Amino acid sequence: MNPSPSSIIFGKAWLYCTVFLTGAAVMVIELLGTRLIAPFYGASLYVWTSLIAVTLIALAIGYYLGGIWADRARSGLSLIIAASGLLTLIIPWLTGPVLLATDPLGLRLGSFVSTLILFSPSLIMLGMVGPFAVKLSTSALANVGASTGSIYAVSTVGSVIGTLFLGFYLFPLVGSREIFMGLGVSLLILAMAVAWIERKYLNKSITTMVPTALLMAIGLGLYPAIASSGEAEFSNTFQTRFERESLYGWVRVIDKPKENIRLLTADASTIGAASISHGENLLTYQKIVAQIPHLSSNIEKALLIGQGAGHMVATLNKAAIVTDTLEIDLAVAEAASKYFDFIPTGDRIIGDARYEIRQLKGPYDLIILDVFTGGTEPTHLLTVEALTQLHNLLSEHGILALNFVSFLDQGKNPALASVSRTLAQVFSHQQIFISDPGSDFNDFIFLATNHAINLNDDLIPFSDRTWLKQRLLDIDTTHGTILTDNHSNLELLQIRKSEHYRRMIVESIGTRHFIR
CATH class of the missing domain: 3.40.50.150 (Vaccinia Virus protein VP39)
Structure with a gap:
C-alpha cells in the first residue's frame, strides 16, 4: 500500500527538522571548541587549524559509519542522537583532565590531540545522522538523488543558522560551558522525540526508547558534577577579583596578596600588572x-x-x-x-x-x-x-x-x-x-x-x-x-x-x- 500524502509530508518534516538541528549542533561545537582550548593553548592559527581538521575528520568518519549502520539496521537514529548529546554534555567536564594530559605535547600537537579527544566523539555521532536520514528519506520518497541533496542542504542551512545564532546572539549572553551543557541536553531531548516517532510512525522496535531514556537520565544526572567543575579553584595564594568570558577571550583580574601583585589576564596573556597596595605599574x-x-x-x-x-x-x-x-x-x-x-x-x-x-x-x-x-x-x-x-x-x-x-x-x-x-x-x-x-x-x-x-x-x-x-x-x-x-x-x-x-x-x- 502506498503511503498517504500526509505521511510523506510528515516523513519529510521530522527528518528535515532533525538534520537541521544536528547540522546546527556541529557548528556550535566547532566554534565553541576554541573557547575551551584557547585559555590553555591560545586562540592561535594552530588551535583553529586543529578544530577545523578534527571537525572534518570526525564528520568523514561519521558519514562512513552512519552509512554502514543505516544499511544494516533501519532503526537507531534516536540512539545516535542521544549518544551525541551525552558526549557533548560531558565535554566541559573532560576539558581539564584532557588539557593537562596533552600539555607536555607542546602547542601544535597538544592542541590537535586535545581537540581530537574532546570533540571528535560527539562530532562523529552527529556525522552519522546524515546517512541515516538519507536512508529513511529514500525509502519513503524513492528518489535517491533528490533525497540525498535535500537532506544535506537542510543540514548545511542548519549549520549556517547555528553559526549566526551562536555568534550574533547566544554567545554574547551565555557562557561557553553553559552552551555546551544546554546543547547536550537539547540533543538528548531531540533523541527522545525521534525515538517516539520511530516507534509510533515508523513501526520501529520500542527498544530504541530504552537506551535513549537511559542516556538522557545519565546525562542529566551528570549535570551537577559538570556544572560544579567550572568553578574557579584557587588557593589562598590567588584571589580572583573579576572574571568575564567575552567575545574575544577569558578576562580575569587576579590578586597575589603575598607578592602584592594584581594581574589583568586575557586567556593565556598577562596584559596588565600593578601593585595591590599603591596601584603602580609593574x-x-x-x-x-x-x-x-x-x-x-x-x-x-x-x-x-x-x-x-x-x-x-x-x-x-x-x-x-x-x-x-x-x-x-x-x-x-x-x-x-x-x-x-x-x-x-x-x-x-x-x-x-x-x-x-x-x-x-x-x-x-x-x-x-x-x-x-x-x-x-x-x-x-x-x-x-x-x-x-x-x-x-x-x-x-x-x-x-x-x-x-x-x-x-x-x-x-x-x-x-x-x-x-x-x-x-x-x-x-x-x-x-x-x-x-x-x-x-x-x-x-x-x-x-x-x-x-x-x-x-x-x-x-x-x-x-x-x-x-x-x-x-x-x-x-x-x-x-x-x-x-x-x-x-x-x-x-x-x-x-x-x-x-x-x-x-x-x-x-x-x-x-x-x-x-
Missing part, C-alpha cells in the same frame, strides 16, 4: 613611555592600541598628553576601570583595530601599538598594510612605538628581524630598545619615525639618555621576512616564544588557571 617595558615625550617636541595627542590596564595613559597624562584608547575587548576596558583605576583622557574606542583605525582622522603625534604580548598575537596588525594605515594617522614628526615579545637570540632572531624589515617598508628610521638587557626572553620596543631621533639631544634629561642608551639594540635583519596581509609567517616564527611564555605563566599561576 610592567618594565612600559617605562619607556615616560621617555618618549623627551624624544620629540610638542607631543600633544596620542593613540594607544591595546589599552590593557591603562597605565600608559596615566603616564602620558603626566606630560599633558591626551590619549585616545583603542581596545577590542569591552571586558578588558571594564576591568581596567574598576580594578586598575583607569581614567581615559581622550576618546575611548571599543573595536578591532584594523577596522577602527580606518574611521579615525588623526593626526596623532604618538601611536603606541601594544598588542603583541606573550600569548596569542593579532598578526594582522603587524603587516605593511596595517603599518601604512597607522603611518597615515601620524603627524609629520610623529612616532610609532611598537612593543614586541620574543627572544633576543644574540640579535639574530628571525621574528625580530621580520618586525624590523616590515617597519622599514613604511618608516625611514627606527630604533630598537630592550626592556631588560640581562635577559634573552624580553620585551622589545621599536620606535619608528620619518625623522632621526638623536639620543644625545640636550633636551633629553641625562638620566633618561643613559637609561635609553643602555637598552639600545642592534639586530641582524638578514633572516627576516617582510610581513604582509598576503603572507605573514609571524605565528610560525613565534612558536617557541608562545610555548616559553605559557610555561612562565603556568609556573607563576598554575596550569588550572587556564582551564575552563
Whole structure:
C-alpha cells in the first residue's frame, strides 16, 4: 500500500527538522571548541587549524559509519542522537583532565590531540545522522538523488543558522560551558522525540526508547558534577577579583596578596600588572613611555592600541598628553576601570583595530601599538598594510612605538628581524630598545619615525639618555621576512616564544588557571 500524502509530508518534516538541528549542533561545537582550548593553548592559527581538521575528520568518519549502520539496521537514529548529546554534555567536564594530559605535547600537537579527544566523539555521532536520514528519506520518497541533496542542504542551512545564532546572539549572553551543557541536553531531548516517532510512525522496535531514556537520565544526572567543575579553584595564594568570558577571550583580574601583585589576564596573556597596595605599574617595558615625550617636541595627542590596564595613559597624562584608547575587548576596558583605576583622557574606542583605525582622522603625534604580548598575537596588525594605515594617522614628526615579545637570540632572531624589515617598508628610521638587557626572553620596543631621533639631544634629561642608551639594540635583519596581509609567517616564527611564555605563566599561576 502506498503511503498517504500526509505521511510523506510528515516523513519529510521530522527528518528535515532533525538534520537541521544536528547540522546546527556541529557548528556550535566547532566554534565553541576554541573557547575551551584557547585559555590553555591560545586562540592561535594552530588551535583553529586543529578544530577545523578534527571537525572534518570526525564528520568523514561519521558519514562512513552512519552509512554502514543505516544499511544494516533501519532503526537507531534516536540512539545516535542521544549518544551525541551525552558526549557533548560531558565535554566541559573532560576539558581539564584532557588539557593537562596533552600539555607536555607542546602547542601544535597538544592542541590537535586535545581537540581530537574532546570533540571528535560527539562530532562523529552527529556525522552519522546524515546517512541515516538519507536512508529513511529514500525509502519513503524513492528518489535517491533528490533525497540525498535535500537532506544535506537542510543540514548545511542548519549549520549556517547555528553559526549566526551562536555568534550574533547566544554567545554574547551565555557562557561557553553553559552552551555546551544546554546543547547536550537539547540533543538528548531531540533523541527522545525521534525515538517516539520511530516507534509510533515508523513501526520501529520500542527498544530504541530504552537506551535513549537511559542516556538522557545519565546525562542529566551528570549535570551537577559538570556544572560544579567550572568553578574557579584557587588557593589562598590567588584571589580572583573579576572574571568575564567575552567575545574575544577569558578576562580575569587576579590578586597575589603575598607578592602584592594584581594581574589583568586575557586567556593565556598577562596584559596588565600593578601593585595591590599603591596601584603602580609593574610592567618594565612600559617605562619607556615616560621617555618618549623627551624624544620629540610638542607631543600633544596620542593613540594607544591595546589599552590593557591603562597605565600608559596615566603616564602620558603626566606630560599633558591626551590619549585616545583603542581596545577590542569591552571586558578588558571594564576591568581596567574598576580594578586598575583607569581614567581615559581622550576618546575611548571599543573595536578591532584594523577596522577602527580606518574611521579615525588623526593626526596623532604618538601611536603606541601594544598588542603583541606573550600569548596569542593579532598578526594582522603587524603587516605593511596595517603599518601604512597607522603611518597615515601620524603627524609629520610623529612616532610609532611598537612593543614586541620574543627572544633576543644574540640579535639574530628571525621574528625580530621580520618586525624590523616590515617597519622599514613604511618608516625611514627606527630604533630598537630592550626592556631588560640581562635577559634573552624580553620585551622589545621599536620606535619608528620619518625623522632621526638623536639620543644625545640636550633636551633629553641625562638620566633618561643613559637609561635609553643602555637598552639600545642592534639586530641582524638578514633572516627576516617582510610581513604582509598576503603572507605573514609571524605565528610560525613565534612558536617557541608562545610555548616559553605559557610555561612562565603556568609556573607563576598554575596550569588550572587556564582551564575552563
